[in-house]
Amino acid sequence: MSRKSRRIRYLILLLILLAVAANEAINKLRVASWERALVVRIYAINGDYMSGSAAYIDSLVLADFKPIERFINNEARRYQIPVDAVRLEYSNKLEMMPPQLPLQSSVLDNIIWSLRFRAWALYWYFVDDSDSADINLFVNYFDTDITQSLRHSVGLQGGMIGLINAFANKSYNGSNNVVITHEIMHTLGASDKYGQSNQPLHPSGYAEPYQLPLYPQRKAEIMGGRIPLSATLAKMPQSLKQVVVGVITASEINWNFE
Template sequence: MWRNLRILVLLLILLFVALNTYFDRVYATDWNIPLRVTVYPINGDGSEQAERFISQLSSDRFKHLEEFLAAEANHWGIKLEQPVSFRSAPQLRELPPALDPDANVLSAIWWSLRMRYWAWQSPELPGAAPDIRLFLVYHDPELTPTLSHSVGMQKGLYAVVNVFADRSMVGSNDVVTAHELLHTLGATDKYDPRTNQPLNPHGYADPTQQPLLPQTHAELMGGRIPISSTKSDIPESLRHVVVGPLTAAEIGWAQE
């Protein structure tokens, strides 16, 4: 009897999580009202540089992200003046759960559950609860010249974004942040994970350009500006990035 009761409770919990995920997904991409995004800064390597950088972050630091998303959404027919609104939360002192690079499937599932709970219990700001939580983990480029892979999760609507604590890299940080934000809304990567080269046509900003290469802009989920068949550049800012047709369809801005 007790065994059957435990199984029933577990099934009800799983059903609740599945329904909650479904309705979160539908609500986040209907674009009837602006999405609320709360951003939590974290010192990723415990460095003085990252700590100082976080303490000096300005209140309008997400202006370029908001303007970029508004312009791209408008291009695809979304009439909201500000489709995504960012709010800054106080610095978190706890690092998110780490995923072992050699984790098996079960370990990855367990990490996903832990990460989702960790994101869910993050401190709330006054007012309405956020639709999406972004955790920006800052690193001193002198100590951490190569960043771990960032992750944006549609299930749970959160992202852990590894960025550099350096003013010269604010533009590229914005590109990575926008990329992971769109992952939470259902956008897929459009580059070859083995080479990081954008995939033609969906990973190209202008796949009809003649000659095709070099491109002048990056498709956001392609991640880079294709220069040749084997070389691509990281965009320095969102001024060199667009949202392509497939990505727009995946997040509800356009029809496939």
Template sequence: MFRTFRILILLLILATVGLSAWRSNSRLTAWENTVHVALYPIAGDDAPSTQAYLAQLDNSQFAEIAEWIQAETQRYGKSLLQPIALQLAPPLREAPPLPPTNRSQLDIALWSLKFRWWASQHDAIAGPKPQVRLFILFHDPARTPQPPHSTGLDKGQIGIVHAFAHRMQRRQNNIVIAHEMLHTFGASDKYNLATLQPIWPQGYAEPDKSPRLPQTWAEIMAGRIPLTETRAEMPASLQQSLIGPETAKEIGLLRSTR
């Protein structure tokens, strides 16, 4: 009985949160006003090199994300001068609650609420109130050669990004940040979870290209450039990535004909 009551309360809360998120997302995907995105750096480990990396971060190291978004929105015919404005917050000392290893719907829903609450308590930043908040955990690559999976809440306006605390990985970090940011706009993943291979046609930047392979660019929500049916490679930077037609429909850049 108590479990049933708990689930009903949770569903009510989720419905309320979902309605609020839907309204906020509608404003994000209208592409009529600048969306303010806050980046909150966090040390993902206690390595001195990670602390040193966080200390030297500034807005310029993430500027290419905003520039790339502007170029992509213009490619889809949007004339907004500054689609997104990125602002770097001071480093946080506390890490957010991470997604559960047990992926049951109830556990994920509970984590989502917990994360939303945590984010609301750790959102101090100068300037305009951000519509999107990304909490970036930086890891020493010598300690963590393969960081955990990043998570952007679909239409939730918040996300957790795992990145490398090394200047040579800045461009790859920015690809991951852009990917998770677009999740908060409503974009979905477009790769096979088992093989990491982009899914045709939605995971291809140019799905109508002939011959189909090799592709030239990575679709941002697929994350890799398809070269053969079984092989794909990471793009070197956002300059080798595009927002494909399906993602453009999901985030409001392209009107769906369905």
């Protein structure tokens, strides 16, 4: 590559970074005032091109995702938010594949992936002609017959987009909704509250951090991710009925309750 074309490539990369940064700053200002409901739109994607996943996606309806809206609005009310926090929409399937997270990823891989995902989302905004939502979530579904463990899901703060990997199986609807809600919270500015081997952090990642005895906990904190059964053991919640938004997460997403 000549020196000139390399310089042009750097310039283009710099411009993309500036555009992404400006876009994020605007989004951050726009969101989190909680004066109106944020519109969250979900798109389903066949993640493995299997007919089983396609059939599952065809069976999905808005009602399958409604527990997410109910959960967030109930929790917001608990933190004295006077309006509905979110309104959920389901936009059926999307015949486009967002860039997939690398399987084994370094910090640099993740940064490069998040830039590629943002670039993909910008392209998608450009070609999509529906009214824009505040938060757009792309859910990749995988057939449980061939996929037993999923790649990570990611919600990008500022970008207000999330890429979620989920199981194409009715029996996972509840836990899929937990994962989707976790990523929505990331887009709003909440941070993870679990440590090594996915064990929730105390006290921020616990639903009831000061109960006695401390274990077993009955519920999970949404960003802690799991229900702590002991100091070293935790299990995935089966549905949002087993989840709460803790006070640290609430303050991170600007649910001020003084």
